[in-house]
Amino acid sequence: MLDHKKRILILAPHADDGEFGAGGSIARFVEEKKEINYIAFSGAEKSTPKGMSKDARRKETMKATAILGIKRDNVEVLKYPVREFPHYRQDILEDMIRIENDIKPDLVLLPAISDTHQDHQVIAAEGFRAFKKTTMLGYEVPWNNLNFTTSAFIHIEERHLETKINAVKCFITQLGRIYVTEDFIRSLALTRGVQIGTKYAETFEVIRWVVK
Numbered sequence: 267m268l269d270h271k272k273r274i275l276i277l278a279p280h281a282d283d284g285e286f287g288a289g290g291s292i293a294r295f296v297e298e299k300k301e302i303n304y305i306a307f308s309g310a311e312k313s314t315p316k317g318m319s320k321d322a323r324r325k326e327t328m329k330a331t332a333i334l335g336i337k338r339d340n341v342e343v344l345k346y347p348v349r350e351f352p353h354y355r356q357d358i359l360e361d362m363i364r365i366e367n368d369i370k371p372d373l374v375l376l377p378a379i380s381d382t383h384q385d386h387q388v389i390a391a392e393g394f395r396a397f398k399k400t401t402m403l404g405y406e407v408p409w410n411n412l413n414f415t416t417s418a419f420i421h422i423e424e425r426h427l428e429t430k431i432n433a434v435k436c437f438i439t440q441l442g443r444i445y446v447t448e449d450f451i452r453s454l455a456l457t458r459g460v461q462i463g464t465k466y467a468e469t470f471e472v473i474r475w476v477v478k
């Protein structure tokens with residue numbers, strides 16, 4: 267069913283959400299020669315650990331998306347302040363409408379509607395408004411999701427999982443958080459694989475499915 271989806275857009279509230287939520291699927295899509303665009307809405311400058319340069323997470327994003335195989339020109343990191351997205355809803359919506367006009371994606375991956383982080387909520391809600399004519403899948407961020415429905419799965423192979431792990435490991439600013447560990451990423455992929463009888467998978471919540 268994804269064969270017809272050629273232009274895929276990843277919306278990440280913060281640099282690293284796309285890698286964690288969908289890195290294995292992105293690696294697979296790149297292999298399948300799909301055109302991938304990645305937009306992060308914040309380089310999370312304010313939450314950069316002390317002693318690191320403010321643009322550290324931005325640089326990590328460029329490295330991580332390159333590992334996933336996304337073209338540099340297709341990666342954009344916007345400058346919304348972390349944890350303050352609710353104050354910028356209209357600006358964020360307008361950015362999304364610009365992105366929709368530029369890219370005309372036929373699949374959008376974004377946080378799930380049930381994500382409880384305030385910045386993720388804004389990207390999910392405004393993303394729904396901006397891309398309502400497009401198929402949308404919400405990715406899994408287990409520590410933020412209250413009622414995540416595992417309604418879609420994408421098979422991934424060991425090589426895709428390894429690429430995801432290497433991409434997530436680029437986020438040195440996030441080291442110390444459990445989700446950047448190989449154990450966690452691997453066990454989640456195994457869990458999702460068990461649900462559908464394959465070794466590894468990533469799961470998504472179907473927000474909208476459009477068949478043309």
Ligand SMILES: [Zn+2]
Binds near residue numbers: 279280283383386
């Ligand atoms: Zn985030």
